[in-house]
Amino acid sequence: MSAVVTVSDLVVSYRMEAGDVFAVDGVDLTIAPGERVGIVGESGSGKSTLGMAIGRLLAPNARFVRGDIRIGGQAILSCTATELRQVRRDRLGFVYQNPMSALDPTMRVGGQVALAIGGRPGMADIEALLGRVGLPDPARAAGSFPHELSGGMAQRVVIALAIARNPAVLIADEPTASLDASIQGVILDLLASLRDSTGASLVILSHDLRMVANRCDRLLVMYGGRVIESGPSRRVFRDPRHPYTRALIKAAAGNEGPDGVLEPIPGVPPVLRSESRNCAFAERCEFAQARCRQERPAAQDVDGCVVTCHFAAEGLVRTRPSSVTLA
Numbered sequence: 001m002s003a004v005v006t007v008s009d010l011v012v013s014y015r016m017e018a019g020d021v022f023a024v025d026g027v028d029l030t031i032a033p034g035e036r037v038g039i040v041g042e043s044g045s046g047k048s049t050l051g052m053a054i055g056r057l058l059a060p061n062a063r064f065v066r067g068d069i070r071i072g073g074q075a076i077l078s079c080t081a082t083e084l085r086q087v088r089r090d091r092l093g094f095v096y097q098n099p100m101s102a103l104d105p106t107m108r109v110g111g112q113v114a115l116a117i118g119g120r121p122g123m124a125d126i127e128a129l130l131g132r133v134g135l136p137d138p139a140r141a142a143g144s145f146p147h148e149l150s151g152g153m154a155q156r157v158v159i160a161l162a163i164a165r166n167p168a169v170l171i172a173d174e175p176t177a178s179l180d181a182s183i184q185g186v187i188l189d190l191l192a193s194l195r196d197s198t199g200a201s202l203v204i205l206s207h208d209l210r211m212v213a214n215r216c217d218r219l220l221v222m223y224g225g226r227v228i229e230s231g232p233s234r235r236v237f238r239d240p241r242h243p244y245t246r247a248l249i250k251a252a253a254g255n256e257g258p259d260g261v262l263e264p265i266p267g268v269p270p271v272l273r274s275e276s277r278n279c280a281f282a283e284r285c286e287f288a289q290a291r292c293r294q295e296r297p298a299a300q301d302v303d304g305c306v307v308t309c310h311f312a313a314e315g316l317v318r319t320r321p322s323s324v325t326l327a
């Protein structure tokens with residue numbers, strides 16, 4: 001089946017007074033119909049820039065330096081404003097971190113859902129949509145103003161708005177970051193379950209590898225604006241091949257050592273001033289060699305996964321077993 005989204009060699013920078021910052025540094029991404037893809041990485045790795053670039057929803061100082069983005073075959077970077085509005089409305093759905101800022105505080109939920117569906121939907125259509133996202137009393141939700149809802153309920157409404165026109169792709173950027181811990185898993189489960197009822201592909205952007213690994217078919221790990229590893233979620237999570245993926249898993253809650261302490265990744269992520277000419281992770285990598293600081297690694301196919309490391313094929317990462325269990 002043909003891809004829903006194709007991103008090829010995408011490079012995106014932001015204009016800053018102190019010089020450009022390169023946020024996406026040559027990303028290739030293909031999303032199949034109905035596929036659930038998790039994009040993970042530390043803060044600043046370029047997740048949101050990649051996700052928003054798909055809808056050309058970047059900040060005004062962003063610049064597409066190079067590359068191609070296609071949604072259902074349509075070239076997004078050369079769309080007219082009218083075509084772009086249509087693509088966003090009919091093919092894409094976005095869910096953001098803070099549901100309250102995505103909703104209009106002055107309009108009842110039912111009115112906002114009606115606008116999202118378009119045309120003149122009846123109350124039954126509005127309530128059916130609110131029921132699909134698990135709101136227990138759709139009629140009551142429809143009559144409420146956003147501030148009358150809990151954070152979890154409000155995020156369900158945002159998800160309802162996002163799926164109202166049966167998008168081909170749903171892009172959720174840290175969709176649970178502003179919610180109570182108790183509701184985070186529930187909202188992620190809801191997003192993951194929508195694939196079955198809508199057929200839409202799902203892209204979840206998150207710093208929480210574990211949360212996403214459980215709900216996605218495929219994981220992409222980003223570092224310094226590049227995808228440094230991608231493959232089936234379970235494989236990436238249980239048998240990481242890139243030193244950064246391994247370090248990220250070791251640093252995640254649930255992988256505390258025997259003393260109850262997590263092993264943080266030493267150092268800080270880079271801020272790129274140009275397209276990288278070496279491995280952006282080299283400074284922090286326990287396996288780094290001279291070549292890593294001199295030569296940009298290419299993406300390599302390793303056992304059905306893609307790993308952007310000079311030493312991917314040698315299985316270097318696996319030669320030094322982790323001191324903690326990768327659950």
Ligand SMILES: Nc1ncnc2c1ncn2[C@@H]1O[C@H](COP(=O)(O)OP(=O)(O)OP(=O)(O)O)[C@@H](O)[C@H]1O
Pocket residue numbers: 014015016021022023041042043044045046047048049050059061207271272
């Ligand atoms: N509007 C902007 N202007 C300038 N630089 C920006 C802008 N937006 C993002 N950046 C920079 O681009 C890089 C990638 O940022 P991005 O927000 O895409 O990362 P992220 O992985 O989504 O991070 P987070 O987990 O914090 O959301 C960072 O260095 C960030 O500071």
Ligand SMILES: [Mg+2]
Pocket residue numbers: 047048049173
């Ligand atoms: Mg982000």
